[in-house]
Amino acid sequence: MTTTPYPPELLRDVEKRRTFAIISHPDAGKTTLTEKLLLFGGAIQLAGTVKARKSARHATSDWMEVEKQRGISVTSSVMQFEYQGHTINLLDTPGHEDFSEDTYRVLTAVDAAVMVIDAAKGVEVQTIKLLNVCRLRNTPIITFVNKMDREVRDPFELMAEIEDVLKISCAPVTWPIGMGKTFRGVYHLLQDQVLSFVPGEEKRSHAGIIKGIANPELDQRFPLEIRQLRDDVELIEGASPPFDLDAFLAGQQSPVFFGSGINNFGVQEILQSLIDWAPPPQARDATARMVQPAEPAFTGFVFKIQANMDPKHRDRIAFFRICSGRYSAGMKVRHVRAGRDMKLANVLTFMANERVIMDDGVAGDIVGIHNHGQLQIGDTLTEGESLSFKGIPYFSPEMFRVARLRDPLKSKQLQKGLQELGEEGAIQVFELEGGQMLLGAVGVLQFEIVAQRLKDEYKVDAIFESADIHTARWLSYPDELTRRNFEYEQAMRMGKDIDGNPVYLASSRYNLAVTAEKWPQVTFHATREHGQVLS
Ligand code: G4P
Secondary structure, three states: OOOOOOOHHHHHHHHOEEEEEEEEOOOOOHHHHHHHHHHHOOOOOOOOHHHHHHHHHHHHOHHHHHHHHHOOOOOOOEEEEEEOOEEEEEEOOOOOHHHHHHHHHHHOOOOEEEEEEEOOOEOOHHHHHHHHHHHHOOOOEEEEEEOOOOOOOOHHHHHHHHHHHHOOEEEEOEEEEOOHHHOOEEEEOOOOEEEEOOOOOOOOOHHHEEEOOOOHHHHHHOOOOHHHHHHHHHHHHHHOOOOOHHHHHOOOEEEEEEOEHHHOEOHHHHHHHHHHOOOOOOOEEOOOOEEOOOOOOOEEEEEEEEEOOOOOOOOEEEEEEEEEOEEEOOEEEEEOOOOEEEEEOOOEEEOOOOEEEOOEEEOOOEEEEEOOOOOOOOOEEEOOOOOOOOOOEEEOOOEEEEEEEOOHHHHHHHHHHHHHHHHHOOOEEEEEOOOOEEEEEOOHHHHHHHHHHHHHHHOOOEEEEEOOOOEEEEEEOOOHHHHHHHHHHOHHHEEEOOOOOEEEEEOOHHHHHHHHHHOOOOEEEOEEEOOOOOO
16 A cells, blocks of 8 residues: 555545435434534524524425425535534435435435434334435444434334344444433443433533443432333343444444434434544545545535525525535636536535535535536536546436426427426436427426426426326447337337437336347446436
């Protein structure tokens, strides 16, 4: 091994970054935990800010009307704050399963995830899906079992369920003492101390910490619960693996914390585990080579495009993860896909309740670039080198609709609207033979949002009609003759995606199987990388 030639200051700054997302099934307590993390991190002064922001957005942003009606959070945002000499980037993810593609893309930009489980409900559907996404990249997971102030399930049963259903080994770091009305706190297995529970307390006082599981003070304070705790701890030490940092970093073992987000309990331990155990930015695969985070040359990729973050501006922001080097205001970068240079000016960073102009950023930081259509999801920016970060795929949609206009004179606006919404990743857009526009989505809410946005932002009233399509497959051909023959024979089932790639639109699983069998020389792809042009 050669010694690393990385600039020491850059290396030091990169090591201080922690970039993570919170994943959970809706209602498990993600928003509450986000808010409490920001509160403990000093990024907000008062609880209620995040929730208030949620409803302020509802009040002012019309396309989020759908969100308001459904009471769900669709968009995702980023927040940066300092904690114990570290810079923490917290990426929010949409909770609803219909926006799972968006969540997937956000998860490509993090180095760790905190998984929130509702202790009364255990592992839920969306938890399983999100964990599977994290597993694709072996993202380290910290587990927070929330709502211990309620009557919940037995903690051993919960641990077994997480292990069985999510196929990840669990290492309890804190263990609950009681639950619901008799929730007394947690025992920290690694620190051998009890942290007692006082509802709503923001900073733990010294009196709240009792050292040593054998400490007689525990018998006095918790006469009814202490025996159970000592039995539990003995069982855990016999049956559960101890926390293993390497297994955690490899995504194989999750440290588990119990608490109550709404009562600020357990939040500090989560923050501490992020600082102590979650990895700083890692090397990233960029097709041509691995890019190390402390390399001096600036690189990164766009993982999300969001419109209407601020309804007053009606702008589109490209969310960009820095993968190496240092951002400096006004720097010139290479837009690799477009093959041209661009200047990065007025780049934004996101604090809890405001956006501010960024003046310095390193690997792990997320910046917002004002986008006027030049940037798409998956785009790489560098300081000249021709490389392209991998791992942001389009998935084959699961439902399809043909867009039809009420007013045929608006076809230009419809095309423009769908093109832009497609580039944003709000929906997938295909063009059919004859010029009709086909929309593909993972969940039906995506269609509702698109219809609403077409109306509000593009003044287009479109009707979405069901289409006789079961799934889509991107195609690649061995040669030009095969392409021509295939597309001639299958003209009725052909379409093009937003980048002009040929797509086969199968009417059923059977139809796909028959066609694939008949054309063994053609390759049918269920996913495509953003920006990838298939031959
Ligand atoms: P989400 O973002 O994952 O969807 O969940 P969110 O934080 O909005 O929490 C969902 C509900 O669970 C909220 O109640 C919230 O107050 C409650 N909650 C979160 N953490 C805890 C906890 O530790 N203990 C208890 N008992 N409840 C918790 P809500 O009634 O839906 O909303 P709200 O009126 O309280 O805002």
